[in-house]
Amino acid sequence: MTSRGTAPRSGTARGTAAAARLAGIDAARGLALLGMMATHVLPTFESDSQLTPTWIGLTFSGRAAALFAVLAGIGLALSTGKERPLEGRELRAARRGIALRALVVGVVGLSLGALEINIAVILVHYALLFLCVLPFIGLRPRRLWALAAAWVLASPVLAYLLRPWLLAAEPPLQLGHNPGWEDLAAPARLLGDQFLTGYYPVLQWIAYLLVGLAIGRLALSTAAVPALLLAAGTITAVLAKWLSVVLMEDWGGRAALQESLGDPAYPLASLLQVNLAGIEQSGSAWWLASSAPHSGTTLDLLHTSGVAAAVVRVFLLLGRLADWIQLDLLLPLRGAGALTLSLYTAHLCVMASLYNHPLPAGWTVEGVYWAQALAVLVLGAAFAVLSWRGPLEWLGHAANQLGRGQLGRNRAGRGRGTQPR
Structure with a gap:
């Protein structure tokens, strides 16, 4: 998805800064992968009647x-000129490379759609995001x-207006x-889901890649x-969350939404803290005042983008x-960050093998997560020390090089890792 150049280690100040920058970006991506895995494996709500949020969910x-999406935008910027974006023929070649890399990611995502799993797979959305930001x-x-x-201001309003039309079809x-291969037979339904009605609505998520591109420049x-x-x-991040609390609690937004749902016992307060994915969010403009995770509102986009920018700074x-x-304190994290497509895919396969099956004797859910985190x-x-690419990263890099017309060149650097963002 984005490619990483070999970090210069010439001993110059410029080479040192570039190497540190790449290490920090990769390590932040490794953290994002571990965080996503945590929400996949560990409970985000307590098993009580009120659905009390856990610290993982919060x-x-x-x-x-x-953070993963913002880092994808940063990676795109770093691979297309850094502070000085590519122009002319080089820019067109870079766009072709990114498009072919996105195709690889999309193929992997559609193939993973066959897994029986209760995790929302992001890869097809991810591929579409890369295609959408090419201009x-x-x-x-x-x-x-x-x-x-x-985009942060307008896309949530547009999504709020369009989503009911798509759901009423x-x-x-x-x-x-x-999404899986069979869904290609119904392209309108597939694209409607990916852009507006699905778990990671591309229409709003383009904002994350734009923020990442701007940071990377x-x-x-x-x-x-x-x-x-x-x-x-x-x-x-703080102001977005504070403003949402004022609107929802002090100005009556949550009470109005609770009333519109028609069920006083509905655990809306908990969902607003952890996850609004799967909730229709229509019938009241108060939904737009939320900063709930996965709500896709302006305040949600601002809060999560702000958190991502701060995390990037810390890792830099x-x-x-x-x-x-x-x-190299960041070696394990930055190594994982350069293998995210392969590691994410392996994680999903592991979780699919455990889905609807009892855990092995002596295992707990926490043990399943920490075993996978340690493996990651x-x-x-290991891959960072050996300067190896992951198998899916190798395919993505080859696709990128093919698009740029550089396949087969620079064989000496072929073993370097790339980021499957």
Whole structure:
């Protein structure tokens, strides 16, 4: 999905900064993968009548996936010119490479649709996101920030207006399951689900990639820009959540939504804290005042984008610290971050093998998660030390090189890892 160049290790300040930047971005992606896995395996609600949120749900739900998407945009920027976006023939070649890489991701995602699993697979949405942002790859930061702001403000309103039309169709333009090859026979239903009515609505999620592109076009190797990211991201995240609390609690938004649902016992308060995916969110404009994870509202997009920007800043700092002390503290995480497509796919296969089956004797749900997390970190570290690509990363890289007309070139660097974003 995005490609990583070999980090220069010449000993110059520029080479050191670039290496630290790449290590930090990869490590943040590794954290996002572990966070998404946590929401897949560990309970996000307590098993009580009120659906009390767990710390996993409160911490990772919505934020881990959004961080993953923002990092995808950053990766696209880093692979297409960094602060100075590609132009002309090089830009067209880069777009072809990204499109073919997206095709690989989409094929993997459609194939995983055959798994019997209770996890919403993001890969087909992800492939469409990459195709949708191709027109914006050549833009500079100022235009990207303006476009991202407009998208954050407008796309949730547009989705709110269009979603009822799609759901009122016969049959509704919503899958209710992970997209698979058989769904290509009903393209309107598939695209309606992917863009508006599904778990990761592409229409709103384009905002994350635009934010990531804008961040990636900044001079991340300087000291001032990452500091600005931390401050702006933290302030944005806090203000978005605060404004949502004011609107929903002080101004009566949650009470109005509870009344519109027609069931006083419906655990809306808990869902607003953890996950609104699967709830229709229609019939009341108060839905747009929520910042609930996976609600796709303006405040949700602002909050999760702000958290992502702050996390990126922290990992950029850790990358620079690791380089300064000459100790690769981020090795397991950055290695996992360079293998996310292969590791994510393997994780889904493991979870499918356990779905609707009792756990092996002596195993707990927590044990299942920590065993997978440990495997992810060990494999990430091993592949990073050996400078290997994962198998699906190799396919994505080959597709990218084919699109750019560079397949077979630079054989000496062929073993380097790429990020399957």
